[in-house]
Amino acid sequence: MRLNIDVTMEYQLEDPMVFLTIEAADTDGQIVIDQQLDVQNATLSWVDGEEGLGQRVWARVGGEVMRLHYRALVDVTRSDIPLAGLQAAARETLPGSVITFLRPSRFCQSDLFTSFVDRQFGYLDGGDKIAAIRDWVADEMTYVPGSSHAGTTVLDTFAAREGVCRDYAHMVCALARAADIPARYAAVYGLGVTPPDFHAVAQVWLDGAWHLVDSTRMCTPEDLVVIAVGRDACDIAFMETGAFANMVAQDVSVIAVPEG
The missing domain is CATH 3.10.620.30 (C8orf32 fold)
Structure with missing residues (x-):
């Protein structure tokens, strides 16, 4: 299945440094065909995610408002394997x-x-x-x-x-x-x-x-x-800041699109 992801975010910031966890990972069961992250008036730097899975982004925003647009096209290749009968390891x-x-x-x-x-x-x-x-x-x-x-x-x-x-x-x-x-x-x-x-x-x-x-x-x-x-949500919140951030607007869209 091919999925088109489109995310827009606008937040009022007290701290210009923002840690983002929003980019699709290139990992087992999915292939990132294309993706682009735009954060207005910001300097971006990427670091590897936990367990070597995906990447996370530091954004230094040059102002009090973060405006972000993320787009991705991803092929999901994994199947829905029934859990019944799968073995737990010692x-x-x-x-x-x-x-x-x-x-x-x-x-x-x-x-x-x-x-x-x-x-x-x-x-x-x-x-x-x-x-x-x-x-x-x-x-x-x-x-x-x-x-x-x-x-x-x-x-x-x-x-x-x-x-x-x-x-x-x-x-x-x-x-x-x-x-x-x-x-x-x-x-x-x-x-x-x-x-x-x-x-x-x-x-x-x-x-x-x-x-x-x-x-x-x-x-x-x-x-x-x-x-x-x-381990839990503490590790991978979609956005982390050192001070309060107020959501102005946020939209997450995921739709299936024809392949090819």
Whole structure:
């Protein structure tokens, strides 16, 4: 599937230095055909993303307002592999880069969910367990825009049973880690995200590879474009600043286009 991504952002800044995580990554399952980032009156510099996936951008804006336009054309080549039947790896066989995603993190206190996961999903293994976790999160939670904030943790989400894509992804990550299955948070663009916005999903390590899991049920792996990955939202916010930034306008568009 070929996806056209178009993002415009306008923010009032108190700090001219902005760290952006919005460019599609050239990584397994997707090919960036073309992309362009324009930030008015700004000096840009690129750094490699976490886990060597994609790039992130420092923008020094020459003024109090950041106006940004990002465009990309991406071929998504991954298929929607069923989770059922995929095998989880023993801890001692995991690559070093994967082990970190078994541990609790700032927003995903997975160590506090071990007993719950044992009771709720203990009869399942590997991909079957992840599929059950995905479905439990989808069924138990309600998608409510504005119901969470930048400081909301998975403990808050578990109690409230509502949130946005960020909270759904945190819930899957926490429960998967509690089940001893590595899971990481992925910032993505998704076809069909409602309302249109930056999106977030989980990735789980099964059968020696990372698999995308969207418990909001808005997207499948075939219509997601990965931007960056991390332990949780703290690692890969789409924009970071050293002081307050006020959104004036923001629009994220993802549409499917004919190939060729």
